[in-house]
Amino acid sequence: MNKIKVTMRFSANDITIPVTYHLVKDYDLMVNILNADISLNKIGTLVADLAGEQENIEQGLEFIRGLGVDVRIFNKNIIWEADKCIHCGACTAVCPSGALVMDKTDWSLTFDREKCLICGLCVKACPINVMNITDNGE
Amino acid sequence: MAHKSLEEINEKIKKGIAVVVTAEEVIGIVDEMGPKKAAEEVDVVTTGTFGAMCSTGMFINFGHSTPPIRMTRVWLNDVPAFAGLAAVDSYIGATELSKTRGMEYGGAHVIEDLIAGKDINLYAESYGTDCYPRKEISTTINKSNINQAYMFNPRNAYQNYPAACNMSDRIIYTYMGTLLPNGGNVTYCTAGCLSPLINDPEYRTIGIGTRVFLGGAQGYVAWEGTQHNPDQERGENGVPISLAGTLALIGDIKQMSTRFIKAAVYQNYGISMFMGVGIPIPILDEDMIRKTAVKDSEIFTDIVDKSGHEGVIRRVSYAELRSGSVELKGRRVQTSPLSSLKVAREIAALLKEEVKKGEFTLTQPVAGLPRHNTVNKLEIRGNSNE
Incomplete structure (x- = not known):
């Protein structure tokens, strides 16, 4: 099974088809919505993990593109240099998805890659420059 | 009234029988055995903090070249240093920006690199004198080929600090x-119950001359810190609600470790420096054990709108801030620390071990810190400021 992370941008007022439903039902994909910003008459964005057979992922992406949705596959990555981190917590103030949170027992920073939207806000917020955004080379 | 004198405590430290605990551990001990018994039992409580402290810098003496130079302008790795002192004395402030790299690199990075043992480019100019004929010098320095290099931090270890939010759009x-925007998050910046001056709120044991842990070395309290404000509003436990006492600290950078002193860059703001500070507090009597047993739920601060729109929004305890969210104008908002509690704990624990082993003995202040002081505002006089 493969998994990819995608951002889908819907044009304002354009989408009437339940995209997620079709991805699940027709393409047998597991859709994990990480962030959604969709409101009437506005451009909407949906960030999600799509997991399933490679063939199904490709066909599913084909289907969404066919609806006129702009699909972008994440090919960047956040690299956290944990050994240099001082665990101050400044990055947790800007992380929109809760990927970066403080462990309340030993107050060390924890990074849940699954939840990361790769928005890059932590890279700029880190005062000691241990968060970096890199290209996966895909 | 005193249970123990400082001399008795130091005697126990020398014999290796002193009971030393951290400012977090003492809370449970006092809860369990009560303050009277705990004051007899515990000899020293160690504190720690590791936060960004902008009012930080270093004096450095480069040694004389042949022929000699009376440096009038100095740059270290392209960061300007103050040279209005004797020929080869200089001071570099943590927040000074590089002339070539801007906010990416500054005085704090120079200090950190020097502590790390790296070579630093020194460039200096002079007008030349009969006794100091050289007009320019370009060389590299490191911590083993210079003379004195010591931190002199005019303001460290703020006793308390307001939490921040942003009510603008x-x-x-x-x-x-x-x-x-719109009060979307709250940040806060003290070590709470571990913070040095929170544990001795009325400066009974911490004063001028007190030996402290500074950036991994043993340093000293040189003076009251700038903006020292002991008259700040205080709770019933004596702990100030906002900005209050501060310390001017000195320490030898050649003994420091980059684990406990680190350059920091805050986006679109500038450069600062994480300073590790820890102070051991002698438990002279029941009053001191009560003071050091202060809990995060008993330490309060204000959440202030940093956009300048609304001033103080509300008062919160550090226990609430530590919980991960607070209520702000009717909704739950995420709270994030900016000072590292993890490293603060490490400092308090390290200091505890050093005191236990007799490597760090306690000091009687030479003079007390002021208990009253007025903090003046800068008045804009004249009419040339329009």
Whole structure:
């Protein structure tokens, strides 16, 4: 099974088809919505993990593109240099998805890659420059 | 009234029988055995903090070249240093920006690189004198080929600090981190119950001459810190609600470790420096054990709007801030620390071991810190400021 992370941008007022439903039902994909910003008459964005057979992922992406949705596959990555981190917590103030949170027992920073939207806000917020955004080379 | 004198405590430290605990551990001990018994049992409580402290810098003496130079302008790795002192004395402030790299590199990075043992480019100019004929010098220095290099930090270890939010409609970048619009997040910056001056709120044991842990070395309290404000509003436990006492600290950078002193860059704000500070507090009597047993739920601060729109929003305890969210104008908002509790704990624990082993003995202050002081505002006089 493969998994990819995608951002889908819907044009304002354009989408009437339940995209997620079709991805699940027709393409047998597991859709994990990480962030959604969709409101009437506005451009909407949906960030999600799509997991399933490679063939199904490709066909599913084909289907969404066919609806006129702009699909972008994440090919960047956040690299956290944990050994240099001082665990101050400044990055947790800007992380929109809760990927970066403080462990309340030993107050060390924890990074849940699954939840990361790769928005890059932590890279700029880190005062000691241990968060970096890199290209996966895909 | 005193149970123990400082001399008795130091005697126990020398014999290796002193009971030393951290400012977090003492809370449970006092809860369990009560303050009277705990004051007899415990000899020393260690504190720690590791936060960004902008008012930090280093004096450095480069040694004389042949022929000699009376340096009038100095740059270290392209960061300007103050040279209005004797020929080869200089002071570099943590927040000074590089002339070539801007906010990416500054005085704090020079200090950190020097502590790390790296070579630093020194460039200096002079007008030349009969006794100091050289007009320019370009060389590299490191911590083993210079003379004295010591931190002199005019203001460290703020006793308390307001938490920050942003009630404007745009994101703002501050020394309290990135603050999201419409009260979208709250940041706070003290070690709470571990913080040195929170544990001795009335400066009974901490004063001028007190030996402290500074950036991994043994340093000293040189003076009251700038903006020292002991008259700040205080709770019933004596702990100030906002900005209050501060310390001017000195320490030898050649003994420091980059684990406990680190350059920091705050986006669109500038450069600062994480300073590790720890102070051991002698438990002279029941009053001191009560003071050091203060809990996060008993330490309060104000949440202040850093956009300048609304001033103080509300008062919170550090227990609430530590919980991960607070209520702000009717909704739950995420709270984030900016000072590292993890490293603060490490400092308190390290100091505890050093005191236990007799490597760090306690000192009687030479003079007390002021208990009253007025903090003046800068008045704009004249009419040339329009």
